[in-house]
Amino acid sequence: xxxxxxxxxxxxxxxxxxxxxxxxxxxxxxxxxxxxxxxxxxxxxxxxxxxxxxxxxxxxxxxxxxxxxxxxxxxxxxxxxxxxxxxxxxxxxxxxxxxxxxxxxxxxxxxxxxxxxxxxxxxxxxxxxxxxxxxxxxxxxxxxxxxxxxxxxxxxxxxxxxxxxxxxxxxxxxxxxxxxxxxxxxxxxxxxxxxxxxxxxxxxxxxxxxxxxxxxxxxxxxxxxxxxxxxxxxxxxxxxxxxxxxxxxxxxxxxxxxxxxxxxxxx
Amino acid sequence: xxxxxxxxxxxxxxxxxxxxxxxxxxxxxxxxxxxxxxxxxxxxxxxxxxxxxxxxxxxxxxxxxxxxxxxxxxxxxxxxxxxxxxxxxxxxxxxxxxxxxxxxxxxxxxxxxxxxxxxxxxxxxxxxxxxxxxxxxxxxxxxxxxxxxxxxxxxxxxxxxxxxxxxxxxxxxxxxxxxxxxxxxxxxxxxxxxxxxxxxxxxxxxxxxxxxxxxxxxxxxxxxxxxxxxxxxxxxxxxxxxxxxxxxxxxxxxxxxxxxxxxxxxxxxxxxxxxxxxxxxxxxxxxxxxxxxxxxxxxxxxxxxxxxxxxxxxxxxxxxxxxxxxxxxxxxxxxxxxxxxxxxxxxxxxxxxxxxxxxxxxxxxxxxxxxxxx
Numbered sequence: 171x172x173x174x175x176x177x178x179x180x181x182x183x184x185x186x187x188x189x190x191x192x193x194x195x196x197x198x199x200x201x202x203x204x205x206x207x208x209x210x211x212x213x214x215x216x217x218x219x220x221x222x223x224x225x226x227x228x229x230x231x232x233x234x235x236x237x238x239x240x241x242x243x244x245x246x247x248x249x250x251x252x253x254x255x256x257x258x259x260x261x262x263x264x265x266x267x268x269x270x271x272x273x274x275x276x277x278x279x280x281x282x283x284x285x286x287x288x289x290x291x292x293x294x295x296x297x298x299x300x301x302x303x304x305x306x307x308x309x310x311x312x313x314x315x316x317x318x319x320x321x322x323x324x325x326x327x328x329x330x331x332x333x334x335x336x337x338x339x340x341x342x343x344x345x346x347x348x349x350x351x352x353x354x355x356x357x358x359x360x361x362x363x364x365x366x367x368x369x370x371x372x373x374x375x376x377x378x379x380x381x382x383x384x385x386x387x388x389x390x391x392x393x394x395x396x397x398x399x400x401x402x403x404x405x406x407x408x409x410x411x412x413x414x415x416x417x418x419x420x421x422x423x424x425x426x427x428x429x430x431x432x433x434x435x436x437x
Numbered sequence: 438x439x440x441x442x443x444x445x446x447x448x449x450x451x452x453x454x455x456x457x458x459x460x461x462x463x464x465x466x467x468x469x470x471x472x473x474x475x476x477x478x479x480x481x482x483x484x485x486x487x488x489x490x491x492x493x494x495x496x497x498x499x500x501x502x503x504x505x506x507x508x509x510x511x512x513x514x515x516x517x518x519x520x521x522x523x524x525x526x527x528x529x530x531x532x533x534x535x536x537x538x539x540x541x542x543x544x545x546x547x548x549x550x551x552x553x554x555x556x557x558x559x560x561x562x563x564x565x566x567x568x569x570x571x572x573x574x575x576x577x578x579x580x581x582x583x584x585x586x587x588x589x590x591x592x593x594x595x596x597x598x599x600x601x602x603x604x605x606x607x608x609x610x611x612x613x614x615x616x617x618x619x620x621x622x623x624x625x626x627x628x629x630x631x632x633x634x635x636x637x638x639x640x641x642x643x644x645x646x647x648x649x650x651x652x653x654x655x656x657x658x659x660x661x662x663x664x665x666x667x668x669x670x671x672x673x674x675x676x677x678x679x680x681x682x683x684x685x686x687x688x689x690x691x692x693x694x695x696x697x698x699x700x701x702x703x704x705x706x707x708x709x710x711x712x713x714x715x716x717x718x719x720x721x722x723x724x725x726x727x728x729x730x731x732x733x734x735x736x737x738x739x740x741x742x743x744x745x746x747x748x749x750x751x752x753x754x755x756x757x758x759x760x761x762x763x764x765x766x767x768x769x770x771x772x773x774x775x776x777x778x779x780x781x782x783x784x785x786x787x788x789x790x791x792x793x794x795x796x797x798x799x800x801x802x803x804x805x806x807x808x809x810x811x
Contacts, residue, residue: 336497337530339517341589342547351543355534 203406211400246311254319288381302384326360446629447508447596454503481650531574560592700766711800744790
């Protein structure tokens with residue numbers, strides 16, 4: 171007869187609880203995006219509906235906030251990725267006097283508490299007489315995204331053998347051509363992951379945005395404000411959509427990578 | 438920008454080229470002339486400046502002083518992509534994000550040559566890798582990658598092809614095979630090859646002319662046979678093959694030869710084989726030119742005899758046996774005996790005399806390290 175053992179059950183039960191603990195809020199959000207809520211609050215189940223998904227922009231604030239977040243995310247990602255990639259290449263490839271200092275300075279925004287960074291930037295903009303708005307949010311986002319881009323791309327530059335670029339120069343490519351035909355394609359995976367990271371950081375950011383956005387409404391800000399009066403189901407729809415999109419991107423890249431590896435092995 | 442591409446190779450000239458790096462000088466007043474169509478090897482230990490020389494010719498490094506001329510044209514101040522020169526890098530440096538065919542076509546595309554893919558395919562067929570055209574570099578073995586790197590450089594028909602230890606990463610068998618192929622390709626295409634290596638066998642085997650480099654300058658240059666038969670410096674005599682060196686002051690000199698005395702033995706060298714004819718000199722002989730005897734052979738004056746000495750080491754290397762004989766007041770002498778079954782059976786500790794023909798001695802222009810006092 172098999173003996174019952176608590177020890178054997180501990181791990182599965184513990185794992186299940188941990189997973190459940192992490193997933194319940196997400197599942198809750200997704201489930202309640204289908205809630206047919208009539209009031210402002212979306213806390214009680216009132217029947218299934220697709221209305222909120224199909225008419226997500228019926229509540230105009232939700233969608234304009236989302237639009238702002240996407241716009242800010244794209245612009246600050248673009249700027250941070252271009253600047254960060256250039257910085258990463260410079261920091262790895264060239265020896266100059268302030269190199270260590272620049273390296274340190276780039277880590278500071280990552281180490282500084284967001285409240286401090288947000289408040290500091292706000293003070294700075296105020297003193298400079300720049301009114302808080304779209305421009306200041308973008309600048310603030312570039313500031314904290316830049317560090318992450320540099321760190322991500324730097325790792326990639328370090329694995330890039332400079333001999334490959336020399337080979338390009340040797341094969342009649344001028345410095346510009348060498349960059350676009352050799353350096354850039356080889357750094358691209360790093361640049362793409364840096365850009366994705368940068369976008370998600372920007373899209374997600376509340377604290378720094380709160381200090382520097384003035385009247386510009388972003389999605390996290392909207393949710394924060396709405397939470398005081400009860401988050402509408404439309405917010406759940408957008409949150410769920412973002413979550414699903416993120417999962418899909420991860421899945422697609424994973425599958426793509428696996429297929430490529432398989433094809434390489436076959437040959 | 439017009440690059441002067443010739444159907445065959447051009448000659449390369451380095452005039453007083455010097456290269457200083459922070460803290461040390463990699464090249465000192467290097468003068469070099471490589472005639473068109475020649476297979477030229479720069480041979481030397483790591484850190485001797487041979488790779489720096491190559492990089493200066495490729496334009497990847499700027500000389501501190503001096504000039505680089507290709508086909509008589511001064512290219513010292515041109516950029517790498519403006520030079521009619523291609524390099525086969527030590528690590529091959531194939532572009533991992535391109536197929537083999539695209540790698541080979543890269544230079545042609547840059548120069549907007551017509552039909553780059555067809556020409557690239559022809560070059561791949563020349564190195565017998567046409568079947569791998571659509572693969573990626575990382576799917577090929579080291580030897581295959583080496584051949585792709587060669588095709589990628591050759592397809593451009595450069596006036597000068599630079600090879601930076603391209604066979605260093607291959608195993609011995611593959612290396613020998615590639616040496617033969619490389620030499621055959623060079624003869625076929627008639628380009629000027631500048632080959633950098635630290636492998637003396639490789640240099641001697643492939644090159645028309647070998648320049649032995651040491652500490653930023655050329656020690657000696659010449660045909661492989663000439664270098665081997667008549668090394669002029671202690672470094673060359675030790676780096677290119679092995680040598681027994683004897684150092685002493687000249688005690689005897691006549692019309693044909695001069696002799697030094699070492700530990701009571703007279704060691705003679707023909708005058709026309711001696712670089713230095715006064716004072717303290719070093720005389721050498723190759724181990725395979727020597728034989729040993731169980732008793733004093735009492736040979737005529739056209740032989741040098743040293744001994745007796747004790748055999749302190751015997752090594753079997755396959756084609757020959759190597760004996761190390763310690764001779765009192767002279768030092769250790771190495772003797773190679775062909776393993777043809779006629780050399781005497783000899784054991785450790787036996788007393789022997791070593792002899793060689795005077796005509797096989799060579800006199801050096803300098804003294805081996807540790808003998809410079811005077």
